[in-house]
Amino acid sequence: MKAVTWQGRRNVSVEEVADPIIQKPNDAIIKVTSTNICGSDLHLYETLGAFMSPGDVLGHEAIGIVLEVGKEVTQIHPGDRVVVPFQISCGHCWMCERSLYTQCEKTQVRGEGSGAALFGYSKLYGQVPGGQAEYLRVPEAQFTHILVPEGPSDDRFIYLSDVLPTAWQAVEYAGVPRWLLVDLGSRTDRRDGISDRPTEMDRQGHRRGPGGRAPRTRPSLRHSGDRSPGSRR
């Protein structure tokens, strides 16, 4: 299959590599339909080369279709549409029971003193081949998946792999007791790669999402329009 591989500082290439296969009974193989480049991939691209090896397959934001599952995987089936979380977690260890999936005790990379293994994220995180490829082997597939419905485009769901939960957790952890959030320093020229439009400035506060519980604040990925520097709202 074709895969995006790290080759050196600021040097990635698309190479032909072996198709992934089921190695363990709780693996799954996904046919990747869309896969994002993450801002944190740039850490690998630029500066974390010491922890990468030429040929490592990058990527940890993928969505696709289940092709095959190991015999212990009963939660998903070939043909299912899944988003793959960036972290690999078992779902039933001490940490996972406490929803600390990035600390999964089954996949922790203890040799490096790191938390849960991550897709495509250097030997610090287990050197697991990543999702910027035609196919992806998903370890701990009984839990490391998010089942999503057929129909909408990949854009609808792919950000569940990383971007949206990251933003959501940041807001939850902030424990905002009131609902006015002020954005500081967003740029209009987008050069930093982060969405310019933070939230819908959440004076709505307790407004309920459709069927969801009330988030105090709501991350948004929408880019802002033009805005004069120094403007306030």
Next chain:
Amino acid sequence: MIDLRDHEDDLAQVVRELTDGRGPDSVIDAVGMEAHGSPAAAFAQRVTAALPDAVSEPLIKKAGLDRLSALYTAIETVRRGGTVSLSGVYGGMADPMPMMSLFDKQIQLRMGQANVKRWIPDIMPFLTDEDPLGVEEFATHRLPLAEAPHAYEVFQSKADGAIKIMLKPWV
């Protein structure tokens, strides 16, 4: 919204003026260590955390400045007894921290990579046709997987308005 470019030196003060002189209850730093640019030296130690870029919401950005300045600004700006939440990735093992301020101001510091599946039930109801989060238009580029080297270059240099690049393996 306050534009940081106008307040590089007096940000904390400006924010305090808007918040009864106390500062905000919470500050989110979604910047983390600089993903591009300088300081390779800081990584020489080792990396403890890595991952996700944080994309949206209320945040303090100080792109282009020293890599800890966003965190320092957050600590300076938050009110006494407030919370600083980090979603930007930090990786230094010996970053100097203003312990006196942290202790004296009684600040809570919360951080870590997102526990993805913890939040899916909260987020999923917003992924509707109405698209209140703006996910459908978030990607600025959609490119074949084969063009990944070019895509990385564009993304790294933020050329061509690149904010998010999606690769398609099968087109």
